[in-house]
Amino acid sequence: MTSTNRVTAERGASADDPAPSRRAARLTPMLGPAAVAAIAYIDPGNVATNLTAGATSGYLLVWVVVAASLVALLVQFQSAKLGVATGRSLPELCRERLPRWASLLLWAQAELVVLATDLAEFVGAAIGLRLLFGMPVAPAALVTAAVSMVLLELRRRGRRRFELLTAAALLLVGAGVLYDVVAVGHQSAAGLAGGLVPRLDGVRSALLAMGIVGATVMPHAIYLHSALARRPDPGAAAGSGDRSPSLVRRALRLDCGIALGGAAVVNVAMIALGAGLGALTAGAWTGDIIDAHAQIAGRAGGAAALAFAVALLASGVSSSGIGTLAGDFVMQGFLGWQIPSRVRRLVTMVPALVALLAGAPLTGLLVVSQVVISLGVPVALFLLVHFCRDRSVMGGLVNAAATTRVAAGAGLVVAAVGLSLPVLLLL
Numbered sequence: 001m002t003s004t005n006r007v008t009a010e011r012g013a014s015a016d017d018p019a020p021s022r023r024a025a026r027l028t029p030m031l032g033p034a035a036v037a038a039i040a041y042i043d044p045g046n047v048a049t050n051l052t053a054g055a056t057s058g059y060l061l062v063w064v065v066v067a068a069s070l071v072a073l074l075v076q077f078q079s080a081k082l083g084v085a086t087g088r089s090l091p092e093l094c095r096e097r098l099p100r101w102a103s104l105l106l107w108a109q110a111e112l113v114v115l116a117t118d119l120a121e122f123v124g125a126a127i128g129l130r131l132l133f134g135m136p137v138a139p140a141a142l143v144t145a146a147v148s149m150v151l152l153e154l155r156r157r158g159r160r161r162f163e164l165l166t167a168a169a170l171l172l173v174g175a176g177v178l179y180d181v182v183a184v185g186h187q188s189a190a191g192l193a194g195g196l197v198p199r200l201d202g203v204r205s206a207l208l209a210m211g212i213v214g215a216t217v218m219p220h221a222i223y224l225h226s227a228l229a230r231r232p233d234p235g236a237a238a239g240s241g242d243r244s245p246s247l248v249r250r251a252l253r254l255d256c257g258i259a260l261g262g263a264a265v266v267n268v269a270m271i272a273l274g275a276g277l278g279a280l281t282a283g284a285w286t287g288d289i290i291d292a293h294a295q296i297a298g299r300a301g302g303a304a305a306l307a308f309a310v311a312l313l314a315s316g317v318s319s320s321g322i323g324t325l326a327g328d329f330v331m332q333g334f335l336g337w338q339i340p341s342r343v344r345r346l347v348t349m350v351p352a353l354v355a356l357l358a359g360a361p362l363t364g365l366l367v368v369s370q371v372v373i374s375l376g377v378p379v380a381l382f383l384l385v386h387f388c389r390d391r392s393v394m395g396g397l398v399n400a401a402a403t404t405r406v407a408a409g410a411g412l413v414v415a416a417v418g419l420s421l422p423v424l425l426l427l
Contacts, residue, residue, distance in 0.1 A: 031251060032163035033083075033228035034259035036322060037076050039166050040221035041069075041263040042173050043117075043319035044124020044289075045369065047312060049215045050267055052287030053208045054274020059188065062195030062271055064209045068216035069264035071410045075381065077256045078388050078399070078407060079222045083229030084248055085397035086387075090226040090380070091333020093387055106383075107334035109376055113219045114327040115351055116372035121323055122352035123365050124289075125316025131293045131309035141356040144317060145349050151321035169318035170259070174266040176311025181269050183300035183307075186276040195271075213417045216267070218373065219380035220326040226384075227329035245396040378415035385411055 053061045082090060091110070095103045122144055129140035151165070181187065200206050229252070277285055277295050285295050289312070297305035332338050355365055385407050391398040399407065 031255045032160065032167075033080060033225055034076060034252075034255040035167040035170055036163055036228055036325075037079075037221045037225040038170055038259040038263040039315075039319045039322045040117075040218040040224075041072060041216060041260065042170065042266050042315055043121055043215075043218075044127070044312065044316050045120045045215040045373075046267055047124065047270060047315060048287070048289055049208070049211045050270035051274040051277075051289065051292055053212060054271040054276075055278035055285055055287040056283075057201065057205050057208060058275045058278065059191040059195030059271065060199070060201060060205055061209055061212060062192060062268055063198045064212045065216070065267045065271060066196065066264065067198075068213045068414075069260065069267065071414060072217050072263075073256055073260045074407060074410060075217060075222060075384065076225050076260055077252055078384050079225040080229040080252045080256060081249070081397050082384065082388055082394070083226040084252065085394045087230050088226075089230060089329050089333045090223050090383055090387070091330055092227075093333075093393065094383060095334055095336060097387075097393075103334045106379065107330065109379055110219070110223065110330045110334065111327070113373055113376035114323055114330060116369040117218070117220050117323040117326075118320060118349070119352045119355065119365055120369035120373075121316050121320035122349070122356060123316070123369075124312055125320060126356055127289055128309055128313025128316055131290065132306070132313060137359070138357050141353050144320060145353065147317050148320045148324065148349075151318070166318055166322065167259075169314045170262060170266075172314045173311045173318075174262060174269075176307040176314070177266055177269045177273060179307045180296055180300065180304050180311075181273045181276065183304035184273060184276045184280070184296060185300075186279050187272060188275070191275065192268075192272065210417050210420060213414060214374040214377070217377055217381075217414050219376035220323060220330070222380040222384055223330055223333070224322065224326040227333070248397060374417075378411070381411035381415060 050065065053064075079090065082088075082093070086093060088096070091106070094106055098106075122141060125144040125147075126137050126140040129135045129143055130137065135143070151162075200209060274287055274292075277292065277299070278287075280299055281295065285291060293305050293308055296308050385404065387393050388399045388407070389404040
């Protein structure tokens, strides 16, 4: 065959070969769940913790945000891989492979985590509405409840629509925070670079570092991501045909890298915003969220203050809907029960609504919620590492030995922080 004929034949074969399009069609459904999980990493708890860290410690704890974000990336990748490999969520695997009593205990602690998460997110949304419209806390809580119900209705109408909406919320929060960083000014490139060097400065900075870690690795996001990543075609094996382990890993790394990398940038920007405001007020402002709005308005004008309020509202409302969705998968997985999302939403809103309607202090509610959430971190991480290292569960997507060691080490560090945080916060 001549060289010309060979080239022509190769082009013809390439044009007729549907493999690339089939690969894209099979891998595209795996993209999107990470954007939903990433909302948990920019919720009001993160806003409060990062602003306080920036206001009181400048750029000192940027390295903590980066390190915690890398751990979150590893954890969420493992969670997504578990869902794709097994066609099961993490709670479902627990129900199938653990004793009934263990599933009940795991469900109870996971439900407490979801309720605490919902509490923090309701507080953030209520503050956002208060800043935007001067709305008192009680009606703001009711509006937040109504909006979160709308989000769940969108989820019922289609997964892709819901994922696009949460991705838009992620972009909205990021755009608002980044705009405020530029508008407030007083950035320090040298300070930001210096903040990448691991170090602490006393007990207060250590406590803030622990708070950042506790607010970053979220147990409900682990349960949720494994459920959202379950393959849409359960009859296809994850390691067969176009869904080879290498291609699956590539798709999940891309999904997690974009979404969680974006969340990490937003969290670093929050610290930079807090550092800028702290420097401009000569340390008089120490990170209070409500006062942050006034400080931004005074330093950068109404547009910047509006951007902050909208970002906080988007963070609270979107993460509130995500928390309820995680609760659905937790109950279905651990117990095998399924109740309508709207009914569940009404039930999970009750503690948050009661606390806000009773006039409980907002900052205190955020602290209590973070204490409860931190207690659930070690459990979710242990379960995730346990299943991902088991070839009988994961098949071709089983963790390499080195990955298991890194994940277990990171999990132990985060677990130690999570278990220490309640003690220090309550002292």
